[in-house]
Amino acid sequence: PRPLPHHTGRQNWLEERSAPPLHRRRNMKYERALDGCELEACSSSDEVRTLSGSMSEALEPSARELGACSPGQKCGAALMRLRSPTAAAGILSFGNVLNYMDRYTVAGVLLDIQHHFKVPDSGAGLLQTVFICSFMVAAPIFGYLGDRFNRKIILSCGIFFWSAVTLLSSFITKEYYWLFVLSRGLVGIGESSYSSISPTIIGDLFTSNKRTIMLSVFYLAIPLGSGLGYILGSSAKDAAGDWHWALRVSPLLGMTAGALILLFVPEPKRGSVDQPSGRIKTRTSWFCDMRALGKNRSYMFSSLASAAVSFATGAFGIWIPQYLFRAQVVQKTAVSCTIQPCSSRDSLIFGAITCVTGLLGVVIGAATTRFCRQKTERADPLVCAVSMLGSAIFICLIFVVAKKSIIGAYVCIFIGETLLFLNWAITADILMYVVIPTRRATAVAFQGFTSHLLGDAGSPYLIGLISDALQKSYATSVLWQFLSLGYALMLCPFVIVLGGMFFLATALFFLDDRDKAEQQ
Numbered sequence: 001p002r003p004l005p006h007h008t009g010r011q012n013w014l015e016e017r018s019a020p021p022l023h024r025r026r027n028m029k030y031e032r033a034l035d036g037c038e039l040e041a042c043s044s045s046d047e048v049r050t051l052s053g054s055m056s057e058a059l060e061p062s063a064r065e066l067g068a069c070s071p072g073q074k075c076g077a078a079l080m081r082l083r084s085p086t087a088a089a090g091i092l093s094f095g096n097v098l099n100y101m102d103r104y105t106v107a108g109v110l111l112d113i114q115h116h117f118k119v120p121d122s123g124a125g126l127l128q129t130v131f132i133c134s135f136m137v138a139a140p141i142f143g144y145l146g147d148r149f150n151r152k153i154i155l156s157c158g159i160f161f162w163s164a165v166t167l168l169s170s171f172i173t174k175e176y177y178w179l180f181v182l183s184r185g186l187v188g189i190g191e192s193s194y195s196s197i198s199p200t201i202i203g204d205l206f207t208s209n210k211r212t213i214m215l216s217v218f219y220l221a222i223p224l225g226s227g228l229g230y231i232l233g234s235s236a237k238d239a240a241g242d243w244h245w246a247l248r249v250s251p252l253l254g255m256t257a258g259a260l261i262l263l264f265v266p267e268p269k270r271g272s273v274d275q276p277s278g279r280i281k282t283r284t285s286w287f288c289d290m291r292a293l294g295k296n297r298s299y300m301f302s303s304l305a306s307a308a309v310s311f312a313t314g315a316f317g318i319w320i321p322q323y324l325f326r327a328q329v330v331q332k333t334a335v336s337c338t339i340q341p342c343s344s345r346d347s348l349i350f351g352a353i354t355c356v357t358g359l360l361g362v363v364i365g366a367a368t369t370r371f372c373r374q375k376t377e378r379a380d381p382l383v384c385a386v387s388m389l390g391s392a393i394f395i396c397l398i399f400v401v402a403k404k405s406i407i408g409a410y411v412c413i414f415i416g417e418t419l420l421f422l423n424w425a426i427t428a429d430i431l432m433y434v435v436i437p438t439r440r441a442t443a444v445a446f447q448g449f450t451s452h453l454l455g456d457a458g459s460p461y462l463i464g465l466i467s468d469a470l471q472k473s474y475a476t477s478v479l480w481q482f483l484s485l486g487y488a489l490m491l492c493p494f495v496i497v498l499g500g501m502f503f504l505a506t507a508l509f510f511l512d513d514r515d516k517a518e519q520q
Contacts, residue, residue, distance in 0.1 A: 092261070097224055099162075110321075131184040135192045135448075136448065159193075160255060161189070162189075166247055170247035231352065298434045299435060301506040312499075319464070322485065360418050392497045
């Protein structure tokens with residue numbers, strides 16, 4: 001036994017005895033505790049949970065280790081509390097709301113844009129098509145970067161970029177419609193970085209049912225942001241008397257979100273919650289990742305189903321307000337727009353319905369899935385399939401009742417959208433289950449690429465093109481303008497049914513693909 005030192009060295013001896021063992025000190029450094037002063041935290045990449053306020057029992061500081069804290073240390077501790085996983089998910093969800101709000105602000109003032117630039121239905125639909133095409137082309141690039149570099153830096157740069165471009169596009173004059181179209185393409189590139197990467201950060205902060213809840217909140221931003229885009233566009237136009245002001249609000253909010261991401265969103269290690277005892281140390285090549293994703297049947301079928309959802313939501317988001325306005329002109333409860341600003345009532349109502357149905361759909365979808373998981377392990381894809389098939393029925397009814405009753409059409413829209421929005425978060429959760437963490441950003445990016453390529457990249461323009469072709473023989477007929485757009489939109493329910501079939505196919509392979517991912 002080591003002899004007890006004299007009283008002059010007793011204090012140093014007690015401090016040495018209370019210190020951690022040498023093998024721990026070599027791998028530790030002192031960091032600030034969330035509530036105050038010093039605590040031991042692992043300096044390696046294996047421990048990042050201090051950002052969330054959680055720590056292992058072995059790392060909790062004793063009373064002797066804590067000293068008095070200065071005001072600066074207390075301020076730093078308060079900032080660390082704001083960097084919790086829940087706060088990070090909230091900030092990322094806020095950014096997602098702004099992404100979709102900016103995307104659909106243009107749809108909220110589409111009638112004014114058509115009159116300002118003097119373009120037909122196909123020209124107006126081209127705005128969304130160019131946006132989505134640039135979005136989907138950039139998505140695989142950002143997916144590759146998101147699996148290999150700092151994700152929150154990429155997110156912030158993307159959100160600053162699209163905010164600046166949107167603000168500048170509001171000053172384009174009527175002679176340069178091509179430049180306005182080009183600006184929407186650049187905005188698509190900026191927003192692509194956000195949509196491809198941000199879900200993977202949430203996936204690395206949470207697991208199991210909590211991850212489902214947080215992804216539900218995140219994907220609630222799709223319908224919520226879309227609805228707010230209509231409301232923002234219409235309200236800003238009415239308040240300023242000029243539709244250009246609709247494009248000058250979301251950029252300011254976007255820059256705020258970018259700053260919040262830089263300051264308060266942590267960069268968790270990939271797979272940190274999926275493997276509590278360790279991390280995935282190896283990384284495969286991009287080609288190997290793509291080959292593995294191509295063989296993942298659950299991933300491929302759910303991606304095709306997502307494309308069907310995107311086809312319908314893209315077409316509906318652009319054309320339903322116009323369709324309902326033409327229905328009211330046919331019923332003689334409204335007059336055709338000849339001078340600006342045009343009526344924004346239908347955009348406001350449709351935006352409000354989209355917000356409410358988005359909230360209901362995501363909440364009901366998450367709750368239904370959690371309940372059904374107790375009955376069957378295939379609950380996720382089966383809930384998506386049933387909701388898609390039910391949605392198709394009510395969307396068909398919109399075009400049956402719109403000519404006679406606008407209120408009846410709104411009721412069908414409400415039910416149809418609620419069922420359609422059930423699957424947003426569930427689809428993302430399916431991907432998290434069947435794809436290993438180091439491939440998730442690539443998987444999200446290529447799912448987005450597939451969804452947009454086969455979905456809303458072409459659906460707004462295609463619907464406008466079909467509508468224009470049907471109008472040629474009766475171009476001056478108000479009734480035929482209404483009917484032609486309705487006939488074109490009837491394509492959507494059939495695509496939704498096809499998406500439901502793809503979700504049923506996903507259910508067949510879901511368990512096998514999930515088990516393979518867990519083994520890897």
